[in-house]
Amino acid sequence: MSTNGEITLSIDNHIATIEFFHPKGNSLPGALLRELAQTITKAGESDNARVIIIKSRGNGAFCAGASFDELIAIEDFETGKEFFMGFALVLNAMRKSPKLILVRVHGKTVGGGVGIASAGDYTFAHENAAVKLSELALGIGPFVVGPAVERKVGTSAFAAMSTDATTWYDSEWAEERGLFNKVFKDVGEMDQAIEALAEQLAKSSPEAMSQLKNVFWKGTEGWDELLEQRAEISGRLVLSDYTKNFIKKFKNK
Known part of the structure; x- marks a missing residue:
């Protein structure tokens, strides 16, 4: 098991499944x-895949x-x-993919993870x-991640999350505001629902789904x-003493 994390891609019955992993809470270096991003693009370009999870x-x-x-090392x-x-x-790979993307959110998610959940065309959650x-x-x-989150939940809810x-x-x-499309009490039931929708979409018209995706993302x-x-704004702010001191305190807890 890699200490640097890993990304895996498998395609079965026209369903592409992308899984990411990092030993530190599935954080993303x-x-x-x-x-x-490259894996999402690859799955989107594959003629063998019609839907992505x-x-x-x-x-x-x-x-x-x-x-x-990685944040604290930025100089x-x-x-x-x-x-x-x-x-x-x-986020742009998810947006540009011609395939509909289902996102499976099984546990808590922070920051960039909320962006990934928001950029899903249909998001399942526990x-x-x-x-x-x-x-x-x-x-x-x-x-x-702001544009992706705001697109799903609206300006008011995005402002609330960002401020607090x-x-x-x-x-x-999250479900009430459209970030999550379906929420489940049982992980097994959630996985069955994801599989059922993925199988349904794998049998659907690729051209119709691609055109539908264009409609979903109109204006982006x-x-x-x-x-x-936005990356430039964050790139400047991360250099501040405030950020470096916060991360040091957090890591020393």
């Missing part, structure tokens, strides 16, 4: 983010967001921008899958530039 491994957190080890703007561009690449945008507490802000950066919002809250055509601009 820069290299893993880029590999995840994104999930993470284990029974703990779905995604702990950015890697604190210059270019490195900071490059790190946050990893999240931009993942009832324990609380969400939090903790970036402001770090002295940054959910700038890169230490509060967990439960799965019921400028996200390549927008998310890069």
Whole structure:
């Protein structure tokens, strides 16, 4: 098992399943983010895949967001921008994929993980899958994932999550606001529902699904530039003493 994390892709019966893993709460270092983006693009380009499932491994957190080890090591703007561009690449890969993407959120998710859940075309979640945008507490802000989250939950709910950066919002809250499409009490039932929808979509018209995806994402055509601009904001803020001191205190708890 890799200490650096890993991304796996399998395609079976026209269903592509992408799984990400990192031993530290399925957090996402820069290299893993880029590999995840490339894997999403690869699955989208595969003639053998008609629908994509994104999930993470284990029974703990779905995604702990950015890697604190990597954040605290950033010493210059270019490195900071490059790190946050990893999240931009993942969200844009999900947006541009011609395949519908189902996201499986089995546990708590923070920051960038909330972005991935938001960028799903249909997102399943377990009832324990609380969400939090903790970036402001770090002295940054959910700038890169913001457009994806706001697109799903609306400006008011996005503002609430961003402002109250230490509060967990439960799965019921997330479902009511459209971040999650279905919430389950049992993981097995959730997986059955995901499999059923994936099998249904695998038999559907690829052209119709691709056109439907274009409709879903109407108005996001400028996200390549927008998310890069947002990565630059985060890349500057992560250099602050406030952020470095916060992460040090957090890691020393």
